[in-house]
Amino acid sequence: MEANIQNEQEIYELAKQSCTICNSCRYCEGFCAVFPAMESRRDFKYQDIDYLANLCHQCGECFYACQYAPPHEFNVNIPSQFGDIRAITYEKFAFGAKFGKFFNKNGFFASSVLMLCIFVLFLLVFYWNHWNLSRISYKGNFYEVLPYEVMVGVFSVVGILVLGSIAIGFMNFFSSLKEKEKINLICVFQGIFDALSLKYLGGYHHEGCTYSQNSRSNTRKYFHHFAFYGFLFCFVATCLGGFYDHFLHQSAPYAFLSAPKLFGTFGGIFLCIGTLGLFVLKLKMDKRLKSLKSMGMDYAFIFSLFIVSLSGLCLMLLRKNDGAMVFLVLFHLSAVLALFLIMPYGKFIHGFYRIAALIKYALETKKS
Amino acid sequence: MEDFSCDVLIIGGGNAALCAALCARENHQNVIVLETSPKDWRGGNSQHTRNLRSMHIQPTDVLSDSYSEDEFWEDVWRVSGGETNEEYARFVISQTPQIIQWAKSHGVRFQPSLGGTLQLGRTNAFFLGGGKALLNAYYKRAEQLGIKIFYEHEAIDLHIQEDECKYILVKDKIVNKVSQWRAKTYIVASGGFESNLDWLKEAWGQKADNFLIRGTKYNQGLMLKALIKEGAKILGSPTQGHMVAIDARAPKYDGGIVSRVDCVSLGIVVNKNAKRFYDEGEDFWPKRYAIWGRLVANQPEEIAYSITDSKVLDKYMPSLFPPIIAESISDLAKKLKLDEIILKQTLNDYNQKVVAGNFNHTILDDCKTKGLEIEKTHWAQKIDTPPFYCYPLRPGITFTYLGVGVTKQAEVIKQNGEVCKNLFAAGEIMAGNILSKGYVAGFGMSIGSVFGRIAGISAANFNTKRGW
Numbered sequence: 001m002e003a004n005i006q007n008e009q010e011i012y013e014l015a016k017q018s019c020t021i022c023n024s025c026r027y028c029e030g031f032c033a034v035f036p037a038m039e040s041r042r043d044f045k046y047q048d049i050d051y052l053a054n055l056c057h058q059c060g061e062c063f064y065a066c067q068y069a070p071p072h073e074f075n076v077n078i079p080s081q082f083g084d085i086r087a088i089t090y091e092k093f094a095f096g097a098k099f100g101k102f103f104n105k106n107g108f109f110a111s112s113v114l115m116l117c118i119f120v121l122f123l124l125v126f127y128w129n130h131w132n133l134s135r136i137s138y139k140g141n142f143y144e145v146l147p148y149e150v151m152v153g154v155f156s157v158v159g160i161l162v163l164g165s166i167a168i169g170f171m172n173f174f175s176s177l178k179e180k181e182k183i184n185l186i187c188v189f190q191g192i193f194d195a196l197s198l199k200y201l202g203g204y205h206h207e208g209c210t211y212s213q214n215s216r217s218n219t220r221k222y223f224h225h226f227a228f229y230g231f232l233f234c235f236v237a238t239c240l241g242g243f244y245d246h247f248l249h250q251s252a253p254y255a256f257l258s259a260p261k262l263f264g265t266f267g268g269i270f271l272c273i274g275t276l277g278l279f280v281l282k283l284k285m286d287k288r289l290k291s292l293k294s295m296g297m298d299y300a301f302i303f304s305l306f307i308v309s310l311s312g313l314c315l316m317l318l319r320k321n322d323g324a325m326v327f328l329v330l331f332h333l334s335a336v337l338a339l340f341l342i343m344p345y346g347k348f349i350h351g352f353y354r355i356a357a358l359i360k361y362a363l364e365t366k367k368s
Numbered sequence: 369m370e371d372f373s374c375d376v377l378i379i380g381g382g383n384a385a386l387c388a389a390l391c392a393r394e395n396h397q398n399v400i401v402l403e404t405s406p407k408d409w410r411g412g413n414s415q416h417t418r419n420l421r422s423m424h425i426q427p428t429d430v431l432s433d434s435y436s437e438d439e440f441w442e443d444v445w446r447v448s449g450g451e452t453n454e455e456y457a458r459f460v461i462s463q464t465p466q467i468i469q470w471a472k473s474h475g476v477r478f479q480p481s482l483g484g485t486l487q488l489g490r491t492n493a494f495f496l497g498g499g500k501a502l503l504n505a506y507y508k509r510a511e512q513l514g515i516k517i518f519y520e521h522e523a524i525d526l527h528i529q530e531d532e533c534k535y536i537l538v539k540d541k542i543v544n545k546v547s548q549w550r551a552k553t554y555i556v557a558s559g560g561f562e563s564n565l566d567w568l569k570e571a572w573g574q575k576a577d578n579f580l581i582r583g584t585k586y587n588q589g590l591m592l593k594a595l596i597k598e599g600a601k602i603l604g605s606p607t608q609g610h611m612v613a614i615d616a617r618a619p620k621y622d623g624g625i626v627s628r629v630d631c632v633s634l635g636i637v638v639n640k641n642a643k644r645f646y647d648e649g650e651d652f653w654p655k656r657y658a659i660w661g662r663l664v665a666n667q668p669e670e671i672a673y674s675i676t677d678s679k680v681l682d683k684y685m686p687s688l689f690p691p692i693i694a695e696s697i698s699d700l701a702k703k704l705k706l707d708e709i710i711l712k713q714t715l716n717d718y719n720q721k722v723v724a725g726n727f728n729h730t731i732l733d734d735c736k737t738k739g740l741e742i743e744k745t746h747w748a749q750k751i752d753t754p755p756f757y758c759y760p761l762r763p764g765i766t767f768t769y770l771g772v773g774v775t776k777q778a779e780v781i782k783q784n785g786e787v788c789k790n791l792f793a794a795g796e797i798m799a800g801n802i803l804s805k806g807y808v809a810g811f812g813m814s815i816g817s818v819f820g821r822i823a824g825i826s827a828a829n830f831n832t833k834r835g836w
Contacts, residue, residue, distance in 0.1 A: 024628075030479035031496075067500050067622070068624070
């Protein structure tokens with residue numbers, strides 16, 4: 001425990017030292033929001049570092065341009081050092097920080113185990129309910145596999161818990177960043193818009209960033225858009241499905257051209273493309289830019305999103321096949337549930353922290 | 369002995385060298401670049417630069433207002449105290465607008481000047497991301513065009529016979545082997561000798577031990593030595609160069625921009641004897657920072673202390689090292705190991721002679737001293753509000769001016785006035801043709817870019833004419 005605290009402090013001190021150097025150099029001020037935000041400070045508190053780190057996309061543009069990057073003794077490495085800081089912030093401000101620590105340390109392993117456990121549990125429930133039945137035909141009805149009450153019950157409880165934790169984490173982080181600035185609605189929208197459009201991942205004049213190696217492109221931005229909007233579409237599809245089911249009393253399966261199906265299909269495909277693309281980029285990434293502290297978490301997040309989207313798509317295609325359907329339903333639901341459970345503690349939270357940082361940036365820019 | 373032959377062999381890997389390489393390649397030459405440093409440290413002093421000075425008749429996307437050839441020339445003339453070559457200076461100045469366009473077309477990005485840029489937005493075009501980003505763009509283009517780059521290959525000697533360079537000796541630092549390299553033409557763009565501590569000591573004596581080198585450790589001046597030995601025409605004095613006062617705590621090499629201290633004009637500067645020695649408010653700091661290196665170099669133990677108080681804390685750029693802070697002058701004297709009584713006396717004298725005025729750091733204001741042996745002519749305010757802040761200063765060499773004479777086609781001139789036909793020079797190694805004293809920010813990159821391109825084109829033309 002003691003060693004860990006020491007280590008965190010070292011990470012902060014290292015980042016502070018780099019910020020001090022950046023602030024007296026300023027060659028990178030044209031790249032993204034991080035550097036103008038640095039320039040408005042003379043010295044750096046830990047909360048400033050948290051804020052700056054969450055403005056950073058870890059793209060490498062500043063690293064390659066830096067006269068003080070390693071092997072220089074000043075060892076300025078903003079992408080990697082800020083990556084470490086972000087991992088700490090995700091953990092520090094999360095509701096139930098102990099869970100956070102656990103997931104952050106073992107990101108990939110923990111989420112895989114969690115998913116498998118849930119899958120086994122679902123299988124047990126399934127066989128408990130069906131042990132005495134001979135082979136029946138489900139006709140594509142998921143509730144035959146997992147009873148309606150179980151599905152809705154589990155997901156609403158988990159959903160509410162997760163949403164609550166995310167909201168608390170976000171508020172913890174934002175109130176730590178915020179100083180005396182008055183909240184201004186325009187700035188809030190500006191921050192959200194900049195986050196959703198990935199403004200600062202586009203580099204200077206939307207020419208792209210030097211990621212994953214030292215050549216500029218917008219590939220990462222496009223893949224991220226695929227992943228995020230794919231996820232959003234899937235989320236919309238799920239909500240629409242619920243709405244149709246409860247209020248319109250139309251139960252699944254829906255026609256291909258129905259709204260839930262269209263959102264679900266395209267969302268799933270986009271999410272698959274996005275996560276695969278981001279995964280490949282991450283593999284190819286210049287190792288000097290990597291943050292070892294956040295690596296496991298990053299892969300776990302990409303992996304679980306990919307599994308969710310792929311199993312969802314498979315389920316849609318193989319719905320009519322009873323044998324496959326049972327396993328796919330249970331597997332898909334386990335994957336979704338596992339994703340939900342790690343959401344407040346894993347990489348998923350980065351979007352909310354980014355929004356918080358960008359709102360703060362909009363407030364600061366407006367003030368000056 | 370291996371024979372590495374090519375059309376144009378370029379010695380050096382900074383801005384001038386890369387400009388030359390690209391131009392030669394685009395004129396259908398087979399080009400090799402020898403960079404003495406490992407890849408991570410490539411680019412010599414160019415990696416620490418930020419902008420280049422350029423004339424322009426009307427506002428451009430990267431430069432505000434206008435900056436005429438005459439005004440540019442007057443700035444050069446003023447800082448050099450008239451010790452400059454008008455013909456060559458104007459020759460470079462007149463070509464600066466083209467080099468910005470050329471750099472852009474080769475992948476360099478410029479940005480409108482923003483914060484902390486010493487109000488240079490009108491005269492200087494800023495590289496987005498600084499000099500290393502510029503170099504990355506040039507290296508990338510060089511690789512795309514098939515220019516061969518050899519890192520950790522140091523040119524250690526060259527041989528001139530009659531009016532031609534015959535070969536150079538190259539040390540492959542990876543396997544520690546020396547071999548002869550031959551080319552049809554050679555371009556020397558390997559910088560000054562500012563990183564060569566022995567040579568600095570030869571020129572400056574013991575003083576040089578306390579000098580810091582702001583830039584690369586790789587500019588050893590070996591080609592300059594070889595050119596002197598082979599009878600090339602040498603210009604300038606080895607003690608002249610771009611030398612500024614920087615934070616005494618900066619590393620010996622590669623401290624770069626962050627080692628600068630910006631508060632000199634806001635306070636007073638004392639030497640080891642706790643006495644003032646020059647008018648700190650003579651002119652705007654950007655116009656005066658280049659003389660303070662020499663001023664400090666000529667003080668006892670080559671050290672000085674810039675002292676300000678809390679009133680002006682937010683008027684200057686933060687720097688890498690925290691200031692030395694003291695609650696009283698005695699405390700400050702103790703921390704700086706200066707004579708307490710004399711330091712108090714110096715501050716007292718100064719404070720008493722400050723004439724009240726309207727302080728304004730953005731103009732040459734009317735805050736000055738009256739009745740001191742060494743007056744402070746602007747921005748003089750009493751230093752009386754603790755805490756007191758101090759930055760220790762040392763001379764920091766950016767680059768040396770001792771160089772080789774060249775024609776306007778960048779051909780190396782010999783002592784006897786003959787011109788070497790296949791040997792060209794560009795960048796710091798020939799900046800002495802224009803600069804012999806003083807410096808205006810960003811002019812080095814202008815000279816390097818203009819003469820780099822000329823050298824590349826001249827080398828290609830020479831080869832074409834000879835029918836190779």
